[in-house]
Amino acid sequence: MSNIIKLQSEVLLEGLKFPEGPRWHNNKLWFSDMADHKILTVDMNGNLNLILEQPNMVSGLGWLSDDSLIFVSMEDRRLLRFKSGKISEYADLSELATFHLNDMVIDKKDRAYVGNFGFDYINNAPFIHTIIIMVTPEGESKIVANHMAFPNGTVITPDDKTLIVGETFATRLTAFDIQDDGSLINRRVWAKLKSLPPDGICLDEEGGIWVAAPGGHRVVRVLEGGEITHNVRVENDAYACMLGGPDRRKLFIATSDPTRTIGRIEFVDVEYAGTGLP
Numbered sequence: 001m002s003n004i005i006k007l008q009s010e011v012l013l014e015g016l017k018f019p020e021g022p023r024w025h026n027n028k029l030w031f032s033d034m035a036d037h038k039i040l041t042v043d044m045n046g047n048l049n050l051i052l053e054q055p056n057m058v059s060g061l062g063w064l065s066d067d068s069l070i071f072v073s074m075e076d077r078r079l080l081r082f083k084s085g086k087i088s089e090y091a092d093l094s095e096l097a098t099f100h101l102n103d104m105v106i107d108k109k110d111r112a113y114v115g116n117f118g119f120d121y122i123n124n125a126p127f128i129h130t131i132i133i134m135v136t137p138e139g140e141s142k143i144v145a146n147h148m149a150f151p152n153g154t155v156i157t158p159d160d161k162t163l164i165v166g167e168t169f170a171t172r173l174t175a176f177d178i179q180d181d182g183s184l185i186n187r188r189v190w191a192k193l194k195s196l197p198p199d200g201i202c203l204d205e206e207g208g209i210w211v212a213a214p215g216g217h218r219v220v221r222v223l224e225g226g227e228i229t230h231n232v233r234v235e236n237d238a239y240a241c242m243l244g245g246p247d248r249r250k251l252f253i254a255t256s257d258p259t260r261t262i263g264r265i266e267f268v269d270v271e272y273a274g275t276g277l278p
Contacts (some may be wrong), residue, residue: 007232009253009266013042016263019058019254020200021072021103024244029252031073031240032058035260039071039082042265044245051084057161060104062112062278064137070112074100079112080100080133091135096143098130103200105154105163110137111182112159113144113163115151125231127169134182141142145176153211156277165188166198166211166235173198173209173222191226200240200254204272210251212238221270232268243274 018035031052033203039051051069056170059072061108068083070090076167080087093101097116104114111134118130128159130188132145145151156178157164163184164175175189176184196213203209208221208229214237223228232238232253240254259260 002166002192004228005229005230007268007270008100009052009234009268010230012044012252012267013048013237013265014048014219014263015263016256018239018256019263019265020240022200022240022242022244022252022254022265023134024074024242024252024274025063027246029242029265030061031246031254031265031269032076033263034062035256035263036052036061039069044250052087054148059102060114062104062106064110065104065108070102070104070106072104072114074102077273078103079114091141093133093135093141096133096141097133102151103153107156107178107277108160110184112248113154115148115154115165118150120140121150125178130167134184136182138194144182144278145187148174152199153212155203159204159277163202164201164203164209165200165247168197168199171195171197171202178248190224191222193226194223196220199238200242202251202274202278203271205274205275206272208272210241210243210270212253214239230270234266236262236264237272242278243270248274 020034022031041049056072079090079095081090091207102115119128129147134144150168152166155260171193175190177186199212219232236255236257253266
């Protein structure tokens with residue numbers, strides 16, 4: 001335990017409610033404020049910009065190869081597309097997802113991998129395993145993983161061969177091999193996290209994964225197999241993280257309090273640069 005490197009975050013931006021899904025894109029940090037139904041950006045000077053506002057909660061973000069933004073509309077279980085100032089439906093997943101959609105990653109072939117709650121977690125319904133849905137650029141939606149324990153933050157390695165997802169209610173990171181057609185095979189435990197439920201995650205150039213762990217006031221860096229190398233303390237709870245900045249060595253952390261009204265974007269400088277997707 002004494003070998004774990006301990007870091008302390010600084011606040012970049014306050015006045016949010018429940019920031020989620022941070023992404024580094026076009027020299028800015030993009031993120032959803034889930035509780036405020038907004039997608040926003042912030043630059044390194046703390047300048048905030050509203051991209052769009054929706055009637056429903058919004059979550060995961062990603063970009064297609066034409067640079068149009070795809071985002072998760074959680075409650076109506078749709079992916080929406082934002083291009084040239086206009087919003088349109090990209091995929092309706094309401095017949096496959098059993099509850100709210102959640103996080104998402106889009107690969108280099110414009111395939112979106114989307115998780116969902118599986119059950120009414122917000123109102124303390126009984127736990128139910130769920131699925132990961134893949135949406136192709138042709139509009140086909142299909143289930144590519146079953147029996148998932150609340151699939152959450154997801155990354156794809158730089159060689160496009162491995163997808164790793166946090167299973168929040170199983171306290172583990174789970175890896176799959178990505179086939180040429182986008183299907184997922186060879187499911188395996190990448191890291192067992194014991195008492196740390198993973199939420200948003202991001203990948204660095206040395207193969208470490210930063211994991212936001214709600215309930216623990218921290219973000220940790222984990223190696224395959226489960227070794228924790230770094231620990232970042234935050235005042236409230238951390239729900240997502242992303243490596244960004246000019247050299248991708250700033251770890252941005254989305255935090256909020258239990259009431260989901262005191263949201264912040266925090267950051268800390270780290271040793272290894274971000275890589276892979278998102």
